[in-house]
Amino acid sequence: AATAPGKKITARLKRTLPVRGPQAPTLSELMRWYCLNTNTHGCRRIVVSRGRLRRLLWILLTLSAVGLILWQCAELLMNYYSASVSVTVQFQKLPFPAVTICNINPYKYSAMKEYLSELDKETKKALETFYGFSEGKSKVRRSVDEWNSTGSDFFQQIPLLKVEDFARTATDLYSGQKRKIEGSVFHKDSSIVNSGDSNDIIGFQLCDANNSSDCALYTFSSGVNAIQEWYKLHYMNIMAQIPLETKEKLSYSADDLLLTCFFDGLSCDKRHFTRFHHPLHGNCYTFNSGENGTILSTSTGGSEYGLQVVLYIDEADYNPFLVTSTGAKIIVHDQNEYPFIEDIGTEIETAAATSIGMHFTRSRKLSKPYSDCTETGADIPVENLYNKSYSLQICLHSCFQKAMVDSCGCAQYAQPLPTGAEYCNYKKNPNWMYCYYRLHEKFVKEQLGCQQICKDACSFKEWALTTSIAQWPSTVSEDWMLRVLSWDKGQKLNKKLNKTDLANLMVFYKDLNERFISENPANTLVILLSNFGGQLGLWMSCSVVCVIEIVEVFFIDSLSIVMRRQWQKAKKWWNNRKRGSSGKAPQASDVERQGHDNPICIDEDLPTFTTALRLPLPQDSPLPRTPPPNYSTLRLETAFTEQLPDTLEFGQH
Numbered sequence: 001a002a003t004a005p006g007k008k009i010t011a012r013l014k015r016t017l018p019v020r021g022p023q024a025p026t027l028s029e030l031m032r033w034y035c036l037n038t039n040t041h042g043c044r045r046i047v048v049s050r051g052r053l054r055r056l057l058w059i060l061l062t063l064s065a066v067g068l069i070l071w072q073c074a075e076l077l078m079n080y081y082s083a084s085v086s087v088t089v090q091f092q093k094l095p096f097p098a099v100t101i102c103n104i105n106p107y108k109y110s111a112m113k114e115y116l117s118e119l120d121k122e123t124k125k126a127l128e129t130f131y132g133f134s135e136g137k138s139k140v141r142r143s144v145d146e147w148n149s150t151g152s153d154f155f156q157q158i159p160l161l162k163v164e165d166f167a168r169t170a171t172d173l174y175s176g177q178k179r180k181i182e183g184s185v186f187h188k189d190s191s192i193v194n195s196g197d198s199n200d201i202i203g204f205q206l207c208d209a210n211n212s213s214d215c216a217l218y219t220f221s222s223g224v225n226a227i228q229e230w231y232k233l234h235y236m237n238i239m240a241q242i243p244l245e246t247k248e249k250l251s252y253s254a255d256d257l258l259l260t261c262f263f264d265g266l267s268c269d270k271r272h273f274t275r276f277h278h279p280l281h282g283n284c285y286t287f288n289s290g291e292n293g294t295i296l297s298t299s300t301g302g303s304e305y306g307l308q309v310v311l312y313i314d315e316a317d318y319n320p321f322l323v324t325s326t327g328a329k330i331i332v333h334d335q336n337e338y339p340f341i342e343d344i345g346t347e348i349e350t351a352a353a354t355s356i357g358m359h360f361t362r363s364r365k366l367s368k369p370y371s372d373c374t375e376t377g378a379d380i381p382v383e384n385l386y387n388k389s390y391s392l393q394i395c396l397h398s399c400f401q402k403a404m405v406d407s408c409g410c411a412q413y414a415q416p417l418p419t420g421a422e423y424c425n426y427k428k429n430p431n432w433m434y435c436y437y438r439l440h441e442k443f444v445k446e447q448l449g450c451q452q453i454c455k456d457a458c459s460f461k462e463w464a465l466t467t468s469i470a471q472w473p474s475t476v477s478e479d480w481m482l483r484v485l486s487w488d489k490g491q492k493l494n495k496k497l498n499k500t501d502l503a504n505l506m507v508f509y510k511d512l513n514e515r516f517i518s519e520n521p522a523n524t525l526v527i528l529l530s531n532f533g534g535q536l537g538l539w540m541s542c543s544v545v546c547v548i549e550i551v552e553v554f555f556i557d558s559l560s561i562v563m564r565r566q567w568q569k570a571k572k573w574w575n576n577r578k579r580g581s582s583g584k585a586p587q588a589s590d591v592e593r594q595g596h597d598n599p600i601c602i603d604e605d606l607p608t609f610t611t612a613l614r615l616p617l618p619q620d621s622p623l624p625r626t627p628p629p630n631y632s633t634l635r636l637e638t639a640f641t642e643q644l645p646d647t648l649e650f651g652q653h
Helices: 005-016 027-037 041-048 052-080 109-131 144-150 153-157 223-239 244-250 392-408 432-444 478-493 525-540 544-582 588-596 609-613 645-652
Strands: 083-091 098-103 160-163 169-172 178-180 184-187 201-208 211-219 258-263 273-278 282-287 307-312 328-333 346-348 352-364 459-471 502-509 513-521
Touching: 027 041, 027 544, 041 052, 052 525, 098 307, 109 160, 109 223, 109 244, 160 211, 160 223, 201 223, 201 432, 211 432, 244 273, 244 282, 328 352, 328 459, 328 502, 346 352, 392 432
Parallel strands: 184 211, 352 502, 352 513
Antiparallel strands: 083 513, 098 282, 098 328, 160 169, 160 201, 169 178, 201 211, 258 307, 273 282, 307 502, 328 346, 352 459
16 A cells, blocks of 8 residues: 555655754754753853853853752751750659669678688788788788698689789789789779889789680789779679579668668658669669559659668678778669669768759650661660660670670679570689680770660660768767667667668759750751752752753753664664675665664654755755646636526626
């Protein structure tokens, strides 16, 4: 079937007419079309302006506007991820926090003597040898022979050393022999205060059990600090081997620690306290722990409406080598938080009334992308060993304990046990002390990765404490007060009380103002988009449609033009290769298609008279001439076969 004339003309137009707009064959034509048709006035002025100077000015102005837009939009994006802090203060009835109280001395020394007898004996020998100290005897230094005859495994495991100079030589206080110090030297205090000779430093040496040449010497500012640290190492070894039930019996009971108790003006007793065992502080007691599902609250501020307790410290039963201060430690915390009393506990003096006023603050931080905090700690790859709500301290301690178990094969005594692990002691783990000190050194230097893994909690509660101390009891009331307290507790104490054995503690809200500190996004998505629109309209008189147009032209259409030209080049190369292999000469029709065909043009509309005039003339055909008129068309023919009657009458006239 013959092709319709209209379709032939349309195909001819597609091959010959130039194509503009998004389907332009070159990038320069596309950019020119965009500048003439876009809504951004600067681009249009670049094309239509006459004169190089004026065109150059418009180019500079347009590029400057684009730069300002990019800069302002970058600032807007940065501000979008910032947060503003708001503080809200409310006056209302406040829940009372949990208050944990521990005696500074963890265990009764009289009950612990059978477990610590050998350690105490060796400690006294060290004091006598270095300082000439002895109980009930003249201060005479022991000879080396006497020392060797009564020595034990304590000094054989970790000998105390007297470093005589900085030439890495030291005298072993156990054997009296001088040895050369190999390995690193770590000063545990910032300043070195020597006893006796100004060149003498006291410390102890820890060596790798698997490599005796790998050792580290730890020195201290005085022999007292060195001996006390040495004592604590062996003390933890001993305590790690005692069952928990036995340790709870060796520590203080609630009846031993608490003499009187008042809360919110009403009397309270040991039933309001919950016991938990702390590895370093023995039995501790938490008031208002919420364990039974009830949390006490207070509706009035002031010392009369808080917690008031009188504590019995019993200084005479303190371990003289383990603790050097007398009193109690307390910590105020939320019911779901673990009381890290060894880290942030507040010490309470004896023979004094300590008043602690509180201000309650709740804080809430925004999580990602505004800050690097965690909501519940579920996204932190560290097991929570404390069974309490997540906190940064819990994460750090748990991370170190996990590293301790992985590196040393046992757990450090001061922290909870991971599943399947046991506490370190040198009978089962002879290398644990050296391993612990090395690991702790890495932890302090942030080389274990715990500080990088652990994050702050997004929500937390804080009680800001203000402490004041007064002498208690007063001189005029001391006699009768001690007599009454002795009478009340006489059946349990079996001795007269001394004011240095007592501590008075008051914990209360200074006011009932709850401060809530929260972070809020400085910008919302709506504000961000509005700011973007303002910047585009200010500098480029542009809208969202204009932005879509830019994306379409500069990315989609430009990419399609580049890909189309590459495809045409590849197709031309392939056709030339095929013709070269077949030996056929290129045909005119092929050349015409290569130069004029645009496969993107798929418009099926018929050509108009204007577009037809733009068709090129055939090369070999003569110029068209005006055809001669057909004179038969001038012949008049009657349009009607019969003439109407009225026309006949008109014709007759």
